[in-house]
Amino acid sequence: MIYDQARWTEDDExxxxxxxxxxxxTVETDSPLPADLTRDELTxxxxxxxxxxxxxTRLSQMNYGVESGPFPLGSCTMxxxxxxxxxxxxxxxxxxxxxxxxxxxxGTLAVMHGLQEQLAAIGGMDxxxxxxxxxxxxxxxxxxxxxxxxxxxxxxxSEVIVPDSAHGTNFASAAMAxxxxxxxxAAEDGRVDLEALEAALSEExxxxxLTNPNTLGLFERDxxxxxxxxxxxxxxxxxxxxxxNALLGRARPGDMGFDVMHYNVHKTFATPHGGGGPGAGxxxxxxxxxxxxPRPHVRATDGGYELYDPERSIGKVHGxxxxxLVLVKTYAYIRRLGDEGLADASAKAVLNANYLASQxxxxxxxxxxxxxxxxxxGDQDAADVAKKMLDHGVHPPTTKWPExxxxxxxxxxxxxxxxxxxxxxxxxxxxxxxxxxxxxxEAPKRTAAGRIDQASAAxxxxxxxxxxxxxx
Amino acid sequence: xxxxxxYAPHTSAETxxxxxxxxxxxxxxxxxxxxxxxxxxxxGIEATGERExxxxxxxxxxxxxDLTEFLGRGQHSHYVPSVVxxxxxxxxxxxxxTQYQPEVAQGFLQSLFEYQSLLVELTGLPIANCSMYxxxxxxxEAATLALRVRETSGHRVLVPExxxxxxxxVLENYVVGSDLAVESYPMADGNVDTEALAELVDxxxxxxxxxxxxxxxxxxxxxxxxxxxxxxxxxxxVLGSDVxxxxxxxxxxxxxxxxxxxxxxxxxxxxxxxxxxxxACRERYLxxxxxxLVGASEDATGRRAYTLxxxxxxxxxxxxRATSNICTNQAWVALRAxxxxxxLGPDGLQGxxxxxxxxxxxxxxxxxxxAGVQAPTDSRHHLREFPVRTDQPAKAVADDLRDAGFAxxxxxxxxxQVCVTETNYDAVDAFVAAFEEAAR
Numbered sequence: 060m061i062y063d064q065a066r067w068t069e070d071d072e073x074x075x076x077x078x079x080x081x082x083x084x085t086v087e088t089d090s091p092l093p094a095d096l097t098r099d100e101l102t103x104x105x106x107x108x109x110x111x112x113x114x115x116t117r118l119s120q121m122n123y124g125v126e127s128g129p130f131p132l133g134s135c136t137m138x139x140x141x142x143x144x145x146x147x148x149x150x151x152x153x154x155x156x157x158x159x160x161x162x163x164x165x166g167t168l169a170v171m172h173g174l175q176e177q178l179a180a181i182g183g184m185d186x187x188x189x190x191x192x193x194x195x196x197x198x199x200x201x202x203x204x205x206x207x208x209x210x211x212x213x214x215x216x217s218e219v220i221v222p223d224s225a226h227g228t229n230f231a232s233a234a235m236a237x238x239x240x241x242x243x244x245a246a247e248d249g250r251v252d253l254e255a256l257e258a259a260l261s262e263e264x265x266x267x268x269l270t271n272p273n274t275l276g277l278f279e280r281d282x283x284x285x286x287x288x289x290x291x292x293x294x295x296x297x298x299x300x301x302x303x304n305a306l307l308g309r310a311r312p313g314d315m316g317f318d319v320m321h322y323n324v325h326k327t328f329a330t331p332h333g334g335g336g337p338g339a340g341x342x343x344x345x346x347x348x349x350x351x352x353p354r355p356h357v358r359a360t361d362g363g364y365e366l367y368d369p370e371r372s373i374g375k376v377h378g379x380x381x382x383x384l385v386l387v388k389t390y391a392y393i394r395r396l397g398d399e400g401l402a403d404a405s406a407k408a409v410l411n412a413n414y415l416a417s418q419x420x421x422x423x424x425x426x427x428x429x430x431x432x433x434x435x436x437g438d439q440d441a442a443d444v445a446k447k448m449l450d451h452g453v454h455p456p457t458t459k460w461p462e463x464x465x466x467x468x469x470x471x472x473x474x475x476x477x478x479x480x481x482x483x484x485x486x487x488x489x490x491x492x493x494x495x496x497x498x499x500x501e502a503p504k505r506t507a508a509g510r511i512d513q514a515s516a517a518x519x520x521x522x523x524x525x526x527x528x529x530x531x
Numbered sequence: 532x533x534x535x536x537x538y539a540p541h542t543s544a545e546t547x548x549x550x551x552x553x554x555x556x557x558x559x560x561x562x563x564x565x566x567x568x569x570x571x572x573x574x575g576i577e578a579t580g581e582r583e584x585x586x587x588x589x590x591x592x593x594x595x596x597d598l599t600e601f602l603g604r605g606q607h608s609h610y611v612p613s614v615v616x617x618x619x620x621x622x623x624x625x626x627x628x629t630q631y632q633p634e635v636a637q638g639f640l641q642s643l644f645e646y647q648s649l650l651v652e653l654t655g656l657p658i659a660n661c662s663m664y665x666x667x668x669x670x671x672e673a674a675t676l677a678l679r680v681r682e683t684s685g686h687r688v689l690v691p692e693x694x695x696x697x698x699x700x701v702l703e704n705y706v707v708g709s710d711l712a713v714e715s716y717p718m719a720d721g722n723v724d725t726e727a728l729a730e731l732v733d734x735x736x737x738x739x740x741x742x743x744x745x746x747x748x749x750x751x752x753x754x755x756x757x758x759x760x761x762x763x764x765x766x767x768x769v770l771g772s773d774v775x776x777x778x779x780x781x782x783x784x785x786x787x788x789x790x791x792x793x794x795x796x797x798x799x800x801x802x803x804x805x806x807x808x809x810x811a812c813r814e815r816y817l818x819x820x821x822x823x824l825v826g827a828s829e830d831a832t833g834r835r836a837y838t839l840x841x842x843x844x845x846x847x848x849x850x851x852r853a854t855s856n857i858c859t860n861q862a863w864v865a866l867r868a869x870x871x872x873x874x875l876g877p878d879g880l881q882g883x884x885x886x887x888x889x890x891x892x893x894x895x896x897x898x899x900x901x902a903g904v905q906a907p908t909d910s911r912h913h914l915r916e917f918p919v920r921t922d923q924p925a926k927a928v929a930d931d932l933r934d935a936g937f938a939x940x941x942x943x944x945x946x947x948q949v950c951v952t953e954t955n956y957d958a959v960d961a962f963v964a965a966f967e968e969a970a971r
Contacts (some may be wrong), residue, residue, distance in 0.1 A: 061898045063633060068834075069961035071832055072833075072835060072836070073835040074637065074641075074834060074836070075641065076833070077641070077644070077645060077648075078645055078873055079645075084876060084878070085581065086877040086878050086881060088588050088779055088881060088883075089881075089925075090779045090881070090884070090885050090888065091885055091888050092750065092779060092780075092888055092912055093883075093912070094783075096750055096752065096780060096912065097779050097780060097781060098779065098780065098781055098785075099781075101652070101653075101778055101877040101878065101880070101881060102652060103649070103652060103872070103873065103876060103877040103880065104873050104876065105873070105875075105878065105879070106873060106874075106875020106876070108614050108874065109612060110875060111618070111870070111874055112614060112617075112618060115618040115619075115621070115642070115870060116618065116621070116640070116873065117638075118637070118638035118641055118642055119618070119621040119624055119638050119639075120623065120624040120638065121637040122623040122624060122627055122635070122636055122638030122639050123623065123627060123632075123635035123636060124622050124623040124625065124626035124627040125622070125626040126622040126626050126628070127622075127623060130628065132631070133628055133798070133854075135628055135629075137626075137899050138536050138538070139626075139627055140625070140626055141537075141538060142579075143581045143584070143585055145620065145625075146740055147585060147588050147589065147592075148586060149616070150588075150589055150592050151546055151594050151596070152589075152592040152594075153802070153803075154597075154800035154801055154802055154803075155600075155801065155803055156602040156606055156608070156801045156803075156938065157599045157606055157801070157803050157804030158602050158604060158606070158940060159598070159600070159602070159938055160631075160898045160933070160938070163595065163938065164595045164596070164619065164803075165595065166591050166592040166595040166678035167592070167595055167803055168593065168862070169591045169594060170588065170591055173591075175913055176831035177574070180575060180576070181574055183570070186638045190663070192668070192805075192859070192861075193857070193859040193860070194663040194857065194859060194964075195846070195856040195857060196664065196668075196856075196857075198856065198956060199704075199856060203704060206707070216601055223724065224544055226847075227845070227847035227848065227849070227850045227853065227858075228846050228847075228851035228858050229847040230796075230846065230851040230853075231849075231850060231851055231853040231855065231856035232755040232856045233851065234708065234851035234852070234853075234856075235675075235855075235856055236704070236707055236708075236709045237706070237707055237708030237709070240851040241849070260632060261819060268659065269865060274814055277563075278562075278563045279565055280565055282565075282567060282568060283565070283567055285781075286674045287923040295561070298591050301760040302783070306564075308570065308573075308574070309562050309564060309569065309570055310564050310568050310569055310570050311570050312566055312569060312850060313569045315672075324830050325859070329538065330822055330861070331625045331626050331848065332626070332627070332628050332629070332859070333625055333627075333628065333861075333862055333863025333864070333866075334624055334625075334627040334629070334638075334639040334643075334862040334863055334866065335628070335629040335630070335643075335661075335662075335823065335859060335860055335863070336662070336859040336861045336862050336863065336864070337663075337664075337805065337859075337860030337862075337863060337864055339861040340630065343811055357823075368697050372706050373704065374695050374700045374701075374703055375667070375700035376668075376701060376704055377664060377665060377667060377668065377697070377702065377804075378576050378666055378667030378668070378695065378697035378698055378701060378794075378804060378806065379606070379665075379697055379803065379804020379805075379806075380803070380804055382664075382805045383803035383804065383805045384799075384802045384803075384804050385805070387592075391584055391588050392577060393746060394576060394578075394579050394584055394587075394588075395537065395578065395579060395581065396537070396576075396578060397576045397577050397579065398573045398574050398575070398576050398577070398578070399534045399578060399580025400535055400536045400537065400578050401536070401574070401576070402537045403534075403539060404533035404536040404538075404539060406538060406558040406559075407535075407539040407546075407558075409558065409562065410541075410546065410549055410550070410558050410561060413553045413555075413561050413894035414549040414552060414553055417552055417553050418552070427561055427563050428561075429562075429563070430881060434707060438736075441647070445632065446632075446634070447633060449632065451634055454632065454635065455630070455632060459898075460847070463859040466896070467578065471869050474537060474538070474539040475538050475540065475670040476540075476592070477540040477541065477545065478541065478545040478548065478549055481549075486882075501837040503634050503635075506634040506635045507634065507635065507637040507638070508633070508634050508637050508834065508836040509634065509830035509832045509834075509836075510634065510830060511633045511634060511829070511830050511831075511836045511838045512828050512829055512830070512831075512836075513633070513828065513838050513840065515813075515828055516826040516827070516828035516838050516840040517826070517831070517840050517841050517842075517843075520817065520826050520840060520841060521653040521822070521826055521827040521828075522644075522647055522651075522657075522658060522824055522825065522826050522827075522840075523644070523647050523648040523657070523659065523660070523813060524644070524645070524656070525648060525651050525652070526651075526657065526827075527827060527835075528574045
């Protein structure tokens with residue numbers, strides 16, 4: 060069975076037209092406000108509801124989601140999202156204004172407190188804030204907490220160490236917090252090079268940011284030693300939660316010596332990623348750091364919940380308390396699975412990664428793998444391989460990253476793929492092995508659009524329908 | 532009940548076949564974790580069936596008191612048409628990822644391109660990104676953009692003294708890594724005190740931020756003068772607003788705004804503060820814009836197609852030199868906001884804004900008629916909300932209103948704030964009656 064993606068063609072120049080090309084109305088502004096405070100006119104499409112429904116239905120058919128087929132983007136952990144959590148997020152009582160008196164929103168606070176407790180248990184942390192609205196916002200929060208901790212001890216430090224294979228957000232978040240970023244290379248076995256780490260550590264080290272398992276899917280077996288080394292110079296150990304899905308119920312960042320971590324709820328806890336968000340990036344800390352968490356924080360009282368400001372809070376990283384509707388879904392998902400379900404999710408995610416790695420004919424260095432592996436496309440271009448895989452009805456892996464693997468195909472099937480769909484993925488990989496450059500260059504053909512010229516999009520940016528050339 | 536993830540589809544026969552293909556005995560053999568850090572405990576979380584869980588979490592949420600909210604201060608309740616829920620919930624949108632493979636993501640990319648275009652029309656600024664987390668983080672990003680694009684080494688960011696608390700607090704954190712300092716300028720009668728601002732702006736100022744409507748709902752009457760003060764000192768003029776307001780107010784580009792930030796106020800209910808950060812700016816800042824941009828291009832057949840573009844600004848390429856650390860944004864909320872705006876059309880969107888102006892006028896007049904109550908407390912035009920002065924202590928009035936089923940803001944000892952839109956307008960009669968009782 061091969062998947063052909065729908066394409067909706069209006070004429071030879073374009074697929075489903077922009078709404079503005081179907082219909083745009085200009086209305087002159089007529090307002091109770093004085094004319095000198097108002098604009099003259101407004102031009103927007105004003106489609107009827109049936110037209111609007113067809114437009115977006117067609118666009119949805121030109122889009123690939125987890126329910127369209129396998130979505131093994133490495134490090135992104137694209138899992139099936141249970142439907143019932145959407146119903147809970149849509150519960151009328153979930154929609155309250157953020158400035159409500161806390162005593163009148165005890166339901167919301169009960170869910171938030173419950174999620175704080177769940178995440179603390181899962182991560183082996185002592186306190187958790189739900190405020191960061193995404194993983195990178197969680198990183199910034201965690202690094203600001205580390206910074207405030209050092210400052211509170213009159214111990215200003217200037218550097219954050221990040222392995223060169225880490226997510227780009229680690230570097231950016233550390234820089235936003237004002238740190239110089241010190242990058243360290245990996246050792247030959249793909250793990251942290253202890254000698255390089257030793258050389259990078261100093262009295263200036265505020266933190267080491269680490270993903271475990273790392274981006275090659277490898278568990279950092281020396282984690283105890285790494286934690287000791289970082290702590291010995293007075294630094295903190297930061298856990299990037301991107302790969303936590305591999306460890307649920309098997310190992311906890313807190314037990315490994317991490318002091319601060321973020322959770323990617325749309326990865327580990329199957330909340331929908333929504334084509335690029337909203338996500339949520341809760342941050343967990345050990346008890347020594349709890350007083351620095353963002354304000355306000357939720358805590359239990361006798362028979363209820365309240366908001367309070369931690370004593371030496373870093374302040375805020377979101378205007379209110381974060382992406383609440385995402386948090387409801389996360390809370391419900393975790394309760395649905397419970398201890399055994401969470402542990403099984405990791406077991407099946409790891410099983411799937413290792414099984415798929417064993418079936419793929421591309422070279423797969425290193426191993427054994429936790430929930431992802433990185434294959435090498437060898438003398439093929441990984442980006443071309445990805446385009447060809449689209450024609451086999453699957454979403455391709457992450458390409459060309461981490462850079463430590465030549466023409467990397469970073470693959471994470473997650474636990475939601477069956478053996479049958481893993482076999483389909485392996486077939487897609489293997490069908491591309493040995494394909495010529497010319498053949499790859501013609502792909503994809505079964506997708507809504509053919510190969511897109513990304514270079515010209517950057518050279519000649521047209522970022523709105525107003526910037527498109529007028530139709531001739 | 533099956534003891535495992537309900538969303539992992541493996542039969543035991545499949546699991547056995549896969550283990551055998553890998554060449555290991557059990558799943559546990561695949562976990563390469565040293566004994567010293569292996570977790571042997573439990574989380575104490577009991578698996579729960581879907582039916583029981585829907586009931587249990589529903590019961591938890593029902594602990595929220597059912598109050599009619601007259602709350603605003605930058606978070607506004609507008610009715611979201613059902614068509615928005617149904618279309619945005621299509622799984623191809625909801626369960627997709629960031630559009631790294633544009634050929635299979637044309638639907639979302641085009642939707643985001645349309646969202647960017649909506650902001651371009653509303654702001655008059657040619658560049659809009661496809662979302663920030665919320666108004667507060669968008670403001671933080673505007674400050675770091677100002678620092679990058681300004682050639683002098685200034686360090687002052689000026690914001691109004693009356694600002695939603697979270698916006699200022701987030702801004703303070705976004706500038707932690709630079710030498711920027713956030714300072715306040717005074718307000719006068721609900722608008723920017725331009726004379727005082729003129730005294731404060733200097734060569735050391737990189738950005739002047741103003742809002743219209745302000746946090747108290749007043750429409751700023753001299754945005755061009757504020758922009759002029761900023762530009763006289765080569766500072767950026769950053770204007771805060773929202774989609775509904777922008778549909779009727781002067782175009783930010785016409786009053787000299789360099790950047791527009793804000794919250795959409797469309798597409799979502801008041802989801803305990805979950806928002807959608809707007810970000811639009813002038814062409815000359817294109818390569819310094821934070822966040823994702825969708826651009827039009829062509830595919831191999833020469834047809835128009837869309838792709839994420841100018842990614843060399845972003846952290847996965849530029850790492851610590853990226854324009855921002857933002858990666859996951861609020862794409863699905865942006866999709867919903869665009870759907871909401873287009874479902875209203877230009878007439879409907881302006882009609883909504885104009886209704887809110889009339890509702891606020893009417894409610895203010897009715898409250899002002901109550902003895903011991905003054906509303907609004909300034910002489911400005913208002914959109915949706917306004918401050919109310921009460922002779923009685925504000926907290927006591929708010930408590931009485933709550934007992935009568937209404938939520939309002941308490942600003943200080945004798946100052947309240949109320950917000951009215953189409954979602955609570957039906958309750959205005961009852962609200963005014965309760966207010967009269969409470970303010971007595």
